[in-house]
Amino acid sequence: MKRTLIGVSLLCIGTATFLTACSSKQNVGVSQTTGWDYNDPRLGGFDVANYPGQQTGPGLTFVEGGRFTMGQTEEDLTVERNNIPRTVSVSSFYMDETEVANIHYREYIYWMYRSYGSDYPEVIAKALPDTTCWRKALSYNEPLVQYYFRHAAYNYYPVVGVNWNQANEFAKWRSDRVNEYILIKNGFLKKNATQVNEDIFDSETYTNGQYDGTPGRNRKRDLDPQGSGKRNMRYSDGYLLPNYRLPTEAEWEYAAVANIGNNPERETGRRRGEEVITDRNVYPWGDAYTTRYGIRNSYQGQFLGNFKRGKGDAMGLAGGLNDNADIPAPIYSYQPNSYGLYNMAGNVSEWVLDTYRPYTSDVNDFRPFRGNVYNTYKRIAEDNQLDEKDSLGHLSTRILTDEEVMAKEIFDGNTADLRNYQDGDSASQYTYNYGMNTLINNDSKIYKGASWNDRAYWMSPGTRRFMQAKQSSSTVGFRCVMDRLGSPNGRNDERAGNYFGKKGGRPPRK
Known part of the structure; x- marks a missing residue:
């Protein structure tokens, strides 16, 4: 009897120790919900990176x-x-240091x-x-028509003549291309310079199992006991980056x-x-109301941006x-x-993602944006599987129906196309009345x-203009731009939120 009680006591102590370990150590290899090991094919193989x-x-x-205060605060x-x-809030993100240049767009056309x-x-x-x-009509610009995009002299000049639809493509x-190279560099895929038509790499077809390419030597092991032994990378593995896209108007203005x-x-x-701002910038370079370099040195007086000072004055006088x-x-x-962003004023104006409307007070105060059109992948009705990729190697999408939107009961409005919402x-x-009273419609960007x-x-x-897409x-x-996933301060060794040592708790381990 005594031995039995000791055994029960040890069992209780062991159980208590197990529960304490789960709650305090927060081991990334063990589920805090079930206690099961992650990444163990003998326990189902739930894969956690x-x-x-x-x-x-x-x-x-x-x-x-x-x-920040979004909008036109100047006259x-x-x-x-x-x-x-x-006043609005913008989530952290990544942005191109510069405008997309001719050489970048020519690389795209070559591909x-x-x-x-x-x-x-x-x-x-x-x-x-x-x-x-x-x-x-009354300018001689044929040399620019012929050479600006194609000639090596203009390689690193910003590309122009690109419409909103082309910029999104x-x-x-x-x-x-960035995600494909990440997979190649890490040995998950082999290089394939001859891919054409439906066999090109696409991030969505790859992650949805419709592109295999030539597997590399480091292809991911499939821990699912019923799996095929090897598998494609998933977003949950942490290697693939979010999509590049155009910035929203709020993101562009904030940056x-x-x-x-x-x-x-x-x-x-x-x-x-500390939450301290001493002044609001009139121009991106920070000087209150000047367009010239103000520090007393050899650069003093030089223009800080590329703009037109007055009618007929595109660059000033020869010799200066x-x-x-x-x-x-x-x-x-x-x-x-x-x-660290170049030419956010002057040089070229820049497309943003938003649809234009002249009345702006109705937007959300968190990540404001007008232009949502909700899409979903096309699926086969019989088994709800994704449609086969198209002849260009992309998954086909369709706009959600009004019935699908209303069934969710979580979206604003009762349609998937919210470009003209309210x-x-x-x-x-x-x-x-586009073309009659105004030049504004849902394709005004x-x-x-x-x-x-x-x-x-x-x-x-804060100034804004629009054209058709x-x-x-x-x-x-x-x-x-690209969305920042994780801590908004940009540090990968920290998590979002504030932590106050052992007494105040600590962030979960990676």
């Missing part, structure tokens, strides 16, 4: 999010009142020729920039204003930061050119702002910032 944190994609720089010279100031040129020449024609955007292509440069108590490795550029300048010209739809007080051919007024980040211009280019 030891995630090191999001890596910075090519060309990107980190933009820490936060609160509204056009009296349009189409960007009413309001399209190599992959689709033989069988789908119309795909290449659809992707090419409109080099005739330089033509003006470029971002999708770029996402696939351009760069109020972080006006915080004298920013967080460092030794101390926490004010901005040293008559058309767009190379993408690393002029001084970056406090986030501003142009049947329930709103506004109608635009916003572009931000001044160009080489604009006055300084447009360099204030299918239109392009010699003054409009674009840059891409």
Whole structure:
């Protein structure tokens, strides 16, 4: 009896120790919910990665999010009142240091020729920039039509003549190429320079099992006891990056204003930061109301951006050119702002993701955006499996039906296309009558910032203009962003939230 009691006591102690270990150590290899080991094929093989944190994609720089006053805070010279100031919050993200350059877009066109040129020449024609955007009835711009996009002299000048639809397609292509190279570099795939048509790598077809390519020597082991032994990488493995895309208007404006440069108590490795902003920038470079370099040295008086000082004055006088550029300048010209972003004012205006509406006070105050159109993958009705990829190697999508949207009971509105939500739809007080009373419809897209051919007024980040998504211009280019996943301060060795030592708790292990 005594031995039995001792045995029961030891069992109780062991059970208590097990439960304590689960709750206090929070071992990444053991489920805090069930106590089962992760990554053990003998226990079902639930695969959990030891995630090191999001890596910075090519060309990107980190933009820490936060609160700011979005909208036109300077004098509204056009009296349009189409960007009413309001306080919003923007999540952290990554943004291209520079505009997309001619050489970057030519790489895209080259890849399209190599992959689709033989069988789908119309795909290449659809992707090419409109080099005739330089033509003006009373200007001689034929050299720019012929050479600006193609000649090596302009390799690192911002690409222009790209419409909103083309910019989005470029971002999708770029996402696939970056993820493909990540898989190749880590040995999950082998290089394949001959892929064409439906056999090209696409991130979504790969993660959904419709692209295998040539497996590399490090292909992931499938821990599922009923699996095939090896498998493709998943987003849950932590290697694949989120998609590149156009920035929302709020993201672009937030990054351009760069109020972080006006915080004298920013967080460092030794101390926490404070919520202090001494001033709001008028221009991205931070000087209150000047467009010239102000420090007393050899650069004093030089223009800080590429813009048009006045009518007929594109670059100043010979021997002392004010901005040293008559058309767009190379993408690393002029001084970056406090986030390290170049040419957020001047050089070229830039497409953003939003659909244009003149009344802006109705947007959400967290990650504001107008332009949502909710899509889903097409599926086979009989078994609900994904449709086969199309002839270009992409998964087919469709817009959600009104019935599907209403069944969710969580979306605003009762339709999947919310571009005109509460501003142009049947329930709103506004109608635009495109082509009759206005030039506004659901394909009106916003572009931000001044160009080489604009006055300084447009360099204030709160200004906004619009064109149709299918239109392009010699003054409009674009840059891409990527969502930040995880801690908003950009540090991969920290988790979101505040922690206060052992007494206040601690973040879960990676």
